[in-house]
Amino acid sequence: MNDLIREYNQALRELEALRVIASEDDSAIIGGMMSDVRYALEWMRSARMPGNRRGIERRSSYQREVSIDSVQLQAYVRNQETNESTVSAWDKEKIDNCLSILSDQQKDCFYMHVAKLYSLEDVATILGLQKTTVQNHVERAKKKIQEYLENKPAVQFELF
Structure with missing residues (x-):
């Protein structure tokens, strides 16, 4: 993973150098590319989607859990078992x-x-x-x- 991060950093430096010498139209495109590379780098460094304040593991129990009726769950499990055939x-x-x-x-x-x-x-x-x-x-x-x-x-x- 560190090798990949290093390669992305190198690509970001190259894009910054290209942006300096590029025309105005090309500069806008290169800016978008730089934004994408920064986004990917942030994701790789933090192991989380950039922009989220906290990861899913730190969400409250009400945000993580989904209530399911036990009767519906049993019916689903029974259906899955009977659908298997040899x-x-x-x-x-x-x-x-x-x-x-x-x-x-x-x-x-x-x-x-x-x-x-x-x-x-x-x-x-x-x-x-x-x-x-x-x-x-x-x-x-x-x-x-x-x-x-x-x-x-x-x-x-x-x-x-």
């Missing part, structure tokens, strides 16, 4: 066989939307695609898997 090795192999017929993009879209429960918009943003493209990939993947399962009766199981 998939056997045989089921994993069957799923892999079903997914092997999909293209890479179809597989990515299908996995993120159906298994990870991302919205179509989120999948599109993550993969850099249009929402309608993702929707088409998911629909085609479902159709391919359905056709695969209809032709392979020994592999049928509840997928959707």
